[in-house]
Every structure is written in C-alpha cells, then in structure tokens.
Amino acid sequence: MAKELWKGNEAIAEAAIRAGCDCFFGYPITPQSEVPEYLSLHMPQHGKVFVQAESEVAAINMVYGAAASGMRAMTSSSSPGISLKQEGISYLTASELPCVIVNCMRGGPGLGTIQPGQSDYYQATRGGGNGDYRTICLAPCNIQEAVDLMQEAFDIADTYRNPVMVLMDGLTGQMMEPIEWREIPKRELPAKDWATTGKHGRDHTNFINSLYMVPEECDAHNAHLLEKCALMAEKEVRCEAVKCDDAEIVITAYGTPARIALTALDVLRAEGVKAGLFRPITLWPFPEKELHTLAGQDSVKAVLDVEMSAGGQMIDDIRLAVLGQKPVSYYGRAGGVIPTVEEIVEAAKKALKEAE
C-alpha cells in the first residue's frame, strides 16, 4: 500500500476507528488534543460516538459506562490528565473492563511543560491508581508502530478484560511521518456475555462491580486479577533488540529516545564501539527475561539506560532484569528536553570506560 503522511495524534485516532473503536470520550490537553479533534469530526461520520467530557475524570467514567455495556471504548490525554483518570483506571481494572487509554506524555511534575516527556513510566507500569493491579502498557517509538499497535491494544484489552495503555511521548504525537495502513491480524476474541447490555431475555441480571464487603471475597478477587497478570506477562511481552549480537554496550530506551539511540548506534559503531539497542515495546509486562539473557551475554560490558526523565524511571526495571550481572548507568533529560545523538554517544563511551 502507498505511504501517506500523517501526524502522530491524528494517525492514532484514525487507527482507533479502523480498529473498531465504538466510542471516544476525551478532554483537551496539549500535546494530545489532535486525537479528540480528529475523532470529533470522524467518529460521527462513521456512526460512532464522540463526547467531549467536562473533565478527564468524567471522560474515563464515560469509558467505564460504555465498556461495561460491551462497547470498544477509548480515551486519550496527556500526563496531568492521565493523573486525573487514575481513579477510573483502577475501577476499570478492578471491574475487568476492556478499554484503550492513550497517554501522549509531556514533562512534569505538576503542570510541567507541554514539551515531550517520559516521566509517567512509574504511573503507567505500577497501576497508577489505588490497589493491586496492572494495565498492559504498549510503547510505540514511531507513528507506524503506534498505528499498528492500536488494533492490538483493543484486541489485548478484550482478550484479558483489562485496560490497555498506549504510552507515547509528545514527540510521537506531534511529528509527521509517512506510514502505511497495514492489515493487522485480528485475534479470536471471547464473547462479552458479561456486559450490561440490558437483559434482553437473559434469565439473570449482569452487573459490574468492584466492591467486596467480605475480606475473603476481595482477597479471592485480587488473586484472580493477579492470575490474569501472570497470564498477560507470559503471553504479551514484546521487545526489540538491534545490533545486540556482538554488543559491548547495550543502550536501553523506549519511545523517542530509542529512535535517537538508533542513530547513536551507527555513530558509535563507526568509531569502533560495538553498541546495541534493547527496546521494550511492552513496558508492562516488562521483557525481563529477554533483557536478563542479553545482559548475561559475554560480549556485553555495560548497560546504559536513556529516558526523557530526570533520574530515570524505567531504569528500576532495567536493574531488576540485569540483576547485577553488568553495571547499569543512566543518561536522561527532563522537562521537555530531548537527548541528542551526541549526548547518548558520549554517555555510552563513558559507561563503557567506567565498566572497564
């Protein structure tokens, strides 16, 4: 198929429509506003639902209502707005409701900046709201991958009855690049016989709930959610390793920094430094085994984590996966500053030197 030039946020929105999204509920915030803007025009044209909610809190609860009644529902926002959605995400996960949440991250904390950031990693991968739970977190590093992952996001959500977060940084949302609309294989999905669609002759009522007054029942519910997490961790891990076969330095990065690191690899290799890139695509479940194995490889002397975050957040998972086999160091910029190729090259050389 021919390539088309698309802006990231609009491409994500169009991909959602193609993935069969029935309804979208959102609230404006930079740098993701093109998602609701695009969908406000195009969802009704496809006979689908668009509502601009009064807040992110309302938007995520509209998602709850629609998802609970069997619809493919989606919302999008950026960091401060995603913070407001956390109560809803906790309820959605507790009530086992599938939905897709896009976080087009900006720098924080507080109002932070409207420039790209990656400081919501903890929030996205540790649950984010109250309670023991996880949401699957997909982290595309370019628009093509973001678009390809949207169909998957909805399918994974439906497969596990669990919210899926697409975590990208503001740069992926704001930039334009050529993409092609690929046919993504659809999964075989379970029937939504649990949904509150109205009884329509059913001999029992369906209800959606996350309250358990008996502690043992709530404990059992938690155990069930945990089992589901184990299944997702077993089946849904995705990652990419580039030029890692002979790598002496492995750079770990996701999203935009991973893209910049690809160029850094070429610069390093031209200078005789054997550099590789390890890129988690699912941030939760984290590709722990894959990174552990790679770090254990004889050629690898050091690991350098690069993020758009002040002290690094993914680095905790990197360390847990590397498990002390090799030294792990960090390079990052926060507040909307994007690491350059030169900075990454320097940091990689420094990491190698320190390891030797």
Add this chain to the structure above:
Amino acid sequence: MAIVYQKSKGLTDAELHYCPGCHHGIVHKLVAEVLEEMGLLDEAIGVCPVGCSVFAFRYFNCDMQQAAHGRAPAVATGIKRTHPNQPVFTYQGDGDLASIGAAEIVHAAMRGEKFTTIFINNAIYGMTGGQMAPTTLIGQKATTCQLGRTVEQAGMPMRVSELLSTMDGCVYAERVCVTDIANLNKAKKAIRKAFEKQMAGEGFTFVEVLSTCPTNWGMSPLKANQWLKDNMVPYYPLGVIKEV
C-alpha cells in the same frame, strides 16, 4: 384467592441491607414498579453510586453498573450514548451527587443526556456514618458539624433540583417525598413521568426524593418522617420544579 399486592418483578429476591425506616428501600420499590409497569426491565441499564445504595445492583432486576463516587452521570452518559434506545438511569445520594459528583451531574444536565437520575436527598452522608452533606440543613447536627451546620462554616444547603432546572438540557425536575401514601403515589408518578420523557427522547430528567436516614439522624423511623416534613420540606419545596 385474589392477589391484592405482590413484590414488583423489578426487584430481585435479595434481602435489602438498609436500616429499618430508611427510605432507600421504598424508593427502590417505586423505581422497580415503574420499570416493570412500563415494560422496561429487559432493556434497562442502571447505575448505582457509592453510598448506602452501593449494592442496588443486587436489588434491581435489570442490568446494573456500580460507579465510582459521584461519577454515575458520566458512566450513564457512556451507556446512553452507545445505547440510545434503551432506558438508562442513575440512582445517587446527596453526597455522591451534590458534592463529589457535582460537575458530572451539572454537565450531564447541560448536555441534555437522555437518562433519568433518581436523587436521594437525606441531608447527610449515610454510608460513612453521618457526616455533613451539601444538603445538610442549617443547624442540623452531623459528625463533621457537631454543633450544627452554620452558614459561616459551610454556606447554605444546595437546592439541586432548582440548580439543574437552569439547564436547558434538563426537561423535567420534580421534588417528592415518600413519608405517607399520598406523597408516595406522587413520587411514583414523578418517577414514571421521568422515564416516559426519557423514552420520548426529550432530554435529561431528574427526580429528587427527600429521604430519611433514621440511623444517622439518631431518630426512630416515625420521628425521622416527621422531622423530614417539619424541616426539609420547608427548605426543599415539593412539586414540579421544571417541566418542559
């Protein structure tokens, strides 16, 4: 033998957990009867709140969702927009609706969302043990205003029906109570009218039911009924507040 009275098919056989004399159970019955009489039980999708009626999903014989505290109108928006031909309702307390969920109910009314809200105004936070609500009367004691609510500390109580009536999207708002048979019949008529207008696609419909919480008011059920009539009705006038 002729049957003169039987439980509505709109209610399940689950035992209600409400305190003796609490009006929640009476209002459940009225909503259930209206849904049954209008033939809507098979189609209806309800949303219950966080508050004493959090377990209403066990009692109504229709599909139900339990919403986060105050968010029922947003949840109902998600349902109704994707199921435009089905009856959708929220059932909410005054802490849930008038305090933490004030934005959600105002904006649902503003958008003219075509669902019905049953609003249980018992002038207190029942479930959490009797704290002050936005609807607690001046002078009324609650655990967070132990000497009685004052204007200086908490302002004047909120009249939600009147507030929502200012929205063009709200086509019907009536305030009722269920302290006696005459008022109970009026309440049922109001609930029916709200659902009829919803099904006719007219807009947002709202029924406020002044209710007792004998437990947290520290009164017998009969005394609570009388207190409601003597104190709540003068501040919260009964009747149709708006009908388009």
